[in-house]
Amino acid sequence: MAKLTTAEFIEAIKELSVLELNELVKACEEEFGVSAAAGVVVATSGAGAAERKRRLSSTLSLQK
DSSP, rough: OOOOOOHHHHHHHHTOHHHHHHHHHHHHHHHHHHOOOOOOOOOOHHHHHHHHHHHHHHHHHOOO
């Protein structure tokens, strides 16, 4: 079997229907024993994190 480059592989995937792509994902999950379920990542901007830190500091100061 010829080895595909990454670009060739992506181009081949682009040609798949949604059903075919779903079947491919399921086959990969079974073949490699993995799950393609999306993980949940909570990201905040620097400003949001700084505001939470300020509020936490204020709360801690009030409790003293």
